[in-house]
Amino acid sequence: MSHNGKLKLGLYWAASCGGCDIAIVELREKILDLDAAAEILFWPCAMDFKIKDVEAMPDGHLDVCLFNGAIRSTENEHMAHLLRQKAQVLVAFGSCAHEGCIPGLANLFDRQSIFERVYLETPSTDNPAGVLPQLSTLMPEGEIVIPQLYNTVKTLAQVEDVDYFVPGCPPQAPQIWAVVEAILGGALPPKGSVVGANEKTVCDECPHRREEKRIRRFYRPHEIIPEPGRCLFDQGIICAGPATRGGCGALCPSVGMPCRGCYGPPPNVIDQGAALLSAVASVVDADTEEEAARIVGEIVDPIGTFYRFSLPSSLLHRVKRIENL
Amino acid sequence: MTTVKIDVHHLTRVEGHGDIVIDVQNGEIKTCRFEVVEAPRFFEAFVRGRSYLELSHITSRICGICSVGHATASLRATENALGVEPSEQTVLLRKLNFHGELIDSHVLHTYYLVAPDFLGVGSVIPLIETHREVVERALRIKKLSGDLCAMIGGRHTHPVALTVGGFTHFPTEQELRDMQQRLIDARADMDVTVALFATLPWPEFERETEYVSLHKDDEYAFIDGTIVTSDGFSYPISEYRKVTNEWCVPFSTAKWTKHNRDAYMVGAMARMNNNFDQLHPRAKEAAAKLGLKPLMTNSYLNSAAQVVEMVHCIEDGIEICDRLLTRGIQPEKPVEPATLSGEGAGSCDVPRGILFHNYVYEDGICVRANCIIPTNQNWANVNADMQALLPQIIDKPQDEIRLAMEMLVRAYDPCISCSTHLLNVTFV
Numbered sequence: 027m028s029h030n031g032k033l034k035l036g037l038y039w040a041a042s043c044g045g046c047d048i049a050i051v052e053l054r055e056k057i058l059d060l061d062a063a064a065e066i067l068f069w070p071c072a073m074d075f076k077i078k079d080v081e082a083m084p085d086g087h088l089d090v091c092l093f094n095g096a097i098r099s100t101e102n103e104h105m106a107h108l109l110r111q112k113a114q115v116l117v118a119f120g121s122c123a124h125e126g127c128i129p130g131l132a133n134l135f136d137r138q139s140i141f142e143r144v145y146l147e148t149p150s151t152d153n154p155a156g157v158l159p160q161l162s163t164l165m166p167e168g169e170i171v172i173p174q175l176y177n178t179v180k181t182l183a184q185v186e187d188v189d190y191f192v193p194g195c196p197p198q199a200p201q202i203w204a205v206v207e208a209i210l211g212g213a214l215p216p217k218g219s220v221v222g223a224n225e226k227t228v229c230d231e232c233p234h235r236r237e238e239k240r241i242r243r244f245y246r247p248h249e250i251i252p253e254p255g256r257c258l259f260d261q262g263i264i265c266a267g268p269a270t271r272g273g274c275g276a277l278c279p280s281v282g283m284p285c286r287g288c289y290g291p292p293p294n295v296i297d298q299g300a301a302l303l304s305a306v307a308s309v310v311d312a313d314t315e316e317e318a319a320r321i322v323g324e325i326v327d328p329i330g331t332f333y334r335f336s337l338p339s340s341l342l343h344r345v346k347r348i349e350n351l
Numbered sequence: 352m353t354t355v356k357i358d359v360h361h362l363t364r365v366e367g368h369g370d371i372v373i374d375v376q377n378g379e380i381k382t383c384r385f386e387v388v389e390a391p392r393f394f395e396a397f398v399r400g401r402s403y404l405e406l407s408h409i410t411s412r413i414c415g416i417c418s419v420g421h422a423t424a425s426l427r428a429t430e431n432a433l434g435v436e437p438s439e440q441t442v443l444l445r446k447l448n449f450h451g452e453l454i455d456s457h458v459l460h461t462y463y464l465v466a467p468d469f470l471g472v473g474s475v476i477p478l479i480e481t482h483r484e485v486v487e488r489a490l491r492i493k494k495l496s497g498d499l500c501a502m503i504g505g506r507h508t509h510p511v512a513l514t515v516g517g518f519t520h521f522p523t524e525q526e527l528r529d530m531q532q533r534l535i536d537a538r539a540d541m542d543v544t545v546a547l548f549a550t551l552p553w554p555e556f557e558r559e560t561e562y563v564s565l566h567k568d569d570e571y572a573f574i575d576g577t578i579v580t581s582d583g584f585s586y587p588i589s590e591y592r593k594v595t596n597e598w599c600v601p602f603s604t605a606k607w608t609k610h611n612r613d614a615y616m617v618g619a620m621a622r623m624n625n626n627f628d629q630l631h632p633r634a635k636e637a638a639a640k641l642g643l644k645p646l647m648t649n650s651y652l653n654s655a656a657q658v659v660e661m662v663h664c665i666e667d668g669i670e671i672c673d674r675l676l677t678r679g680i681q682p683e684k685p686v687e688p689a690t691l692s693g694e695g696a697g698s699c700d701v702p703r704g705i706l707f708h709n710y711v712y713e714d715g716i717c718v719r720a721n722c723i724i725p726t727n728q729n730w731a732n733v734n735a736d737m738q739a740l741l742p743q744i745i746d747k748p749q750d751e752i753r754l755a756m757e758m759l760v761r762a763y764d765p766c767i768s769c770s771t772h773l774l775n776v777t778f779v
Contacts, residue, residue, distance in 0.1 A: 041392055045415020045508045051459065052507065054494050058486070061479050072463060073474035098392065128412040129392040131401075140396040145599050148395055148721045149592060149709070151606065157599040196415060196508050246404060246715075251684045252519075281505030281512040282519030286408065326402040326715060334405075 033210060036068035036080070036088040037119075038109055040095030040102035041129055041179070046120035047071040047094070049196035056203050063210050077105075083112045090209055092119040092192070096129050096338070097180040101173035106186045115209070116188055117221075121195035121288050123182040125298075126338025128195070130179045131330060133337050133344035137177040181339050190214065192222040195288035195335060198274050220290070223273030227292045228285045229257075232267055232276035236260060240311035244324040258284050259309070264331060269295065269302035286334045297341045299332035371737070371756050375745060383741050385733050385760060398720045403429050403691070403712055404515055410708065410722065411509045416459070418509045419452035419500060420701030421708070421722075423574055427697025428708040429515050431589075434689030440680065441517045442574075444503055447671045448510065449573050449699070450664035451499030454492065455507070456702035457619070457657040460764045461548065462489035465654045468758050469551045485547070488540050492661075495537055499668070502526055516686035524680060531672035534665050541662050545637045548658045554755060558739045559648040560732055561612050562621035563594060565700040571622070571629040571663055573700050579625050581646065582611045588698040591707045595723050607730050608723070614731035617704025618763065619656035620647050634663035650736050653762045657702075691715040701725060703764050726765045733763055 039047060047069075053060060060066075067088060068075050091113035097103050110116050121127035132140060145151065145158050161174055182188055192205055201222040208214055208221065215221065229236065236257040245262045252261050258279055259265040266287035267279060278285050291298035306325070312318035325331065333340055374382035394413055398406060407425040411418040423445055430437060437445075463475045466485070470478060478486050497507045502522045504510025512520035522530070562581040565572040578586045578594055586593050594615075597606040609615065623630070623638070624645045630638065638644060638659045643652060696709040704725030711719040736759055744755055 043392075043412050043415040043418070045412070045418065048415045048459075048508050051463070051493070052497060054497070055487075055490050057490070058479060061476055066476060069474070073476065075473075096392075128409055129397075131397040131409070132393050134400065135396050140393045143396040143399075144393055145606070148597070149719075151597040151599065153597075153599045157601055159599075160601040163601045195412070198506075246402075249687075251682075277506050278511045283505065283511045283514070327400060327405070330401045330405065334409075 030065070033064040034087065034089045035064045035066050036091040036109065036113060037066065037071070038068065038091060038093050038095075038105060039071060040093065040105060040123070040182075041098035042095030042120070042122050044071065045196040046122070049120070049194075049199060049202060050092075052196075052199040053203060054199070056199075060206060064206075077108075080108060080112055085111050086114050088113040090115045090117060092117050093182055094120040094123050096122040096126050097176070097182060097185050098129065099173035099175050103180075103185050106182055110186045115190065115214075116182075116186065117190045117192055117205075118182040118188045119192045120197055121193060121290070121335050124191045124193050124339070125290050125336040126179050126181050127288070127335050130335075130338035131333075132179050134329065135345070137175060178344050179338050184338070189217050191218075191220045191290075193220060193271060193289040194222070194274060197222055198277070201273055220271065220293075223271050223289055225293050226272040228267035228270045228272050228274065228276050228279070228289065231272045231274075232257070232279050234258065234279055239309040241306075241309045241321065242311050243321060246326070252282055254282075258282075259305075264306065264325060266298075266302050266332075266334070268305040269298050286331075288335045290336060290339075298336040299329070299340055299342070302332045303328075371760060373737075373741065373752070373756065375741070383734075383738050385730065385737060395720045395722055398710075398717050401717050403433060403688070403710075403715050403717065406710065406717060406720075407513060407515070408509070408511075413722065413724065415508050416456050417452065417701040417703065417706075419448055419504060419513075420699045420706060422504075422510055422513050423449060424697045424699040424701070424706050424708045425710075426513060426515055427575065427699070428695050428710050429697070429712075430695065431697060432693040432695030432710055432712050433515070433691060434693070435516045435686050437516060437686060438683055440675070440678070440683060441686075443671055443675050444518060444521075445513070445574060447668055447675070448500055448503040448513070450668045450671070451496045451503070453573070453664050453702050454661050454668075455496035455500065456764075457661045458489055458492045458496065460702075461544075461654050461657050461661075462486075462492075464761060464764075465758075466551075468754070468761070488543065492537060492540055492544070495533055498533075499530055502530055514685050515688070517683055518685070521680055521682050524676060527672050527676055527680065531669055531676070534669045534672070537665055541637075541665055545640050545658060545662065548655055549640050549642070551655075553649065553655065554651045554758065555649070556651060556736075556740055556743070556759070557648045558650070558736055559646070560735065561610060561615040562624040562646075563610065563615045563617050563728070564622040564625045564705055565698060566625055567629070569629075571626050571631070571667070575698070578698070578705065580610060580615065581621075581624055584611065588707070589696050591696055591698060591709070591723070595707065595728065597723065597727070605727050605730060608728045609731055614735045615728065616650065616732045616763075617700075617725050617728045618653050619660050619702070620650070620653040621704060622700055623647065623656045623659060630659070631663045631666040633666045634659050637662040650732075650759060651762045653764065657764070688715075694719075704728060726763070729763050729765065733760055733765070 091109045118124045205222040234257045239260050265284035267285040270287045271289040271292045295301045310321050372384045407422040410425045411422040413421050500507040505512040512518050565576040566579040567576040594610050595608045627645045641655045694711045698707050707723040709721040
């Protein structure tokens with residue numbers, strides 16, 4: 027705590043979209059309460075602080091650091107180590123830091139093929155000389171060094187010791203406030219816990235009616251108007267609800283869109299994609315292997331669907347062999 | 352003679368990571384450059400293999416501030432590729448959702464990120480003590496815009512209910528009526544906002560450039576239309592590459608763009624320069640109070656132009672609610688694709704400027720993708736502005752130079768997270 031009794035808080039973004047920072051702003055009028063209770067010492071998106079200010083802090087100076095974004099580059103990892111050193115409690119905040127999230131789908135490719143696609147092949151790019159970003163470029167005024175991009179997108183816990191995980195893409199504001207209150211009240215659970223969520227699944231908080239699922243075919247959204255109030259999965263729409271931790275309030279299914287799993291695996295599940303695959307396999311209503319294969323074959327892009335948010339933190343982690351798409 | 356070395360390593364209060372490097376030796380400018388050190392996330396590579404139905408949900412994650420804009424441009428690209436013509440109701444709901452996000456993003460930039468510069472503080476946080484009514488007003492406007500986005504998209508950041516060919520969720524008539532009343536009530540806050548920003552001492556700096564935006568004859572264009580430039584060029588969206596001409600530099604992971612000149616500008620000021628006639632009359636009144644009329648050539652005024660656009664979106668939002676209520680709103684099944692293979696481009700003029708998505712699908716699976724985001728298009732112009740500004744302020748104290756440069760970059764509202772994030776001024 028600082029001399030005025032306020033909690034010393036830092037917020038940082040690594041490879042992220044800014045949505046997690048917006049999620050903090052989404053606390054809205056509660057941001058005034060946050061200001062009354064906490065002193066934000068570092069928040070590059072919204073405040074004038076430089077890295078050297080953080081480097082100058084004594085170790086453990088920050089009570090809590092909420093770290094969002096995946097680890098994509100040497101700079102991201104450097105900041106993870108620095109903030110671990112400066113913060114007593116390091117929180118992986120949001121899906122990217124927690125499990126790799128959508129940027130983690132890049133683990134379906136490797137750095138070389140990504141560079142070729144983005145800097146050479148994209149149709150709008152005029153790059154006849156084949157210029158690719160270089161770690162070091164000699165310019166008339168001196169050497170310019172940019173961070174090295176890793177071959178693999180990593181989660182925060184894969185490069186540093188993490189105390190708590192706040193799931194969500196983005197974390198929902200009421201849950202963020204619950205975490206803030208827990209921190210302020212000193213009511214944090216054991217180290218390593220997922221906070222800002224609950225111990226159930228999205229299905230447990232979904233308002234839709236569930237029956238005994240027997241799926242004979244899977245639908246794409248334009249092929250079906252889901253019957254209101256009825257479980258989307260029951261109706262043949264792949265929904266990650268059964269394999270996803272609750273806490274979001276089942277926002278997506280509530281507006282007719284299946285859950286894609288951004289709150290990560292439920293308690294005691296290591297691999298979210300495997301859990302969803304298992305849920306799918308258990309409801310396919312087929313008498314023969316061929317029929318089962320036909321029904322499961324209707325699932326478009328299984329890996330991108332089952333591992334939408336969790337590929338880097340999954341048992342798969344990344345693809346091992348790249349083939350031409 | 353003047354010798355200045357500035358390195359704003361990690362420029363803050365921009366939505367992303369970037370550095371400003373300035374080196375002046377004996378009055379001669381050796382270096383004046385803006386660098387992006389963001390870790391790009393390479394969406395163009397990993398959307399390959401994903402289903403056409405998921406592209407908008409995936410690409411919304413390019414940016415958490417313009418997620419509705421990315422989702423909408425993505426949907427329009429997919430719809431153009433697969434022969435989908437959205438219904439009138441869908442078009443109206445998308446516009447209303449878009450207005451919500453534009454207000455949200457602009458209030459964030461103008462109140463949270465820009466206003467502290469003029470009030471002499473490093474962030475919005477000290478304003479809670481000293482200018483509480485300003486902060487509370489910003490929070491009210493933000494709550495309104497967030498609720499508007501959530502009413503249509505299911506949630507604010509990373510909208511859920513937007514899908515190819517339509518929506519999976521619809522606001523009720525009562526929700527629309529209530530939202531319309533809140534938009535009407537917000538006029539009072541916007542009047543005070545315009546008056547506040549009209550009093551700010553905007554830095555003096557003129558540098559004319561080419562301004563690029565979408566354009567429609569019958570409305571202030573944010574979604575669809577034609578690409579126009581202030582140098583007199585006009586292209587259909589499908590020919591966006593003629594404008595963007597992306598090029599690569601070895602010292603940056605962000606790509607740069609150029610058109611008729613070495614640089615062009617996108618964003619609120621570019622839109623107002625090209626589409627002033629299409630602004631709502633009340634927005635034109637706001638522009639007059641702020642002293643804004645085409646052709647604006649002071650990049651700092653991009654933030655003031657954003658205030659005008661907030662007025663426009665509130666007024667147009669009120670009218671869209673009217674139209675939706677008059678015609679009636681009902682659940683519609685999303686329009687089915689005519690084909691699952693094809694190529695299409697989509698464009699939206701999002702809070703930070705014009706944005707393009709372009710996909711090729713084979714049997715419903717994305718095989719090629721191209722996304723060009725606003726901030727990348729502004730890089731070359733940010734650099735050109737910095738190089739033009741530096742000689743004018745070179746004799747000022749280093750801290751003033753640093754602030755002027757940071758404010759200039761912030762005026763562009765750069766969302767470096769788009770590209771692919773932090774501003775540092777390095778006086779080396």
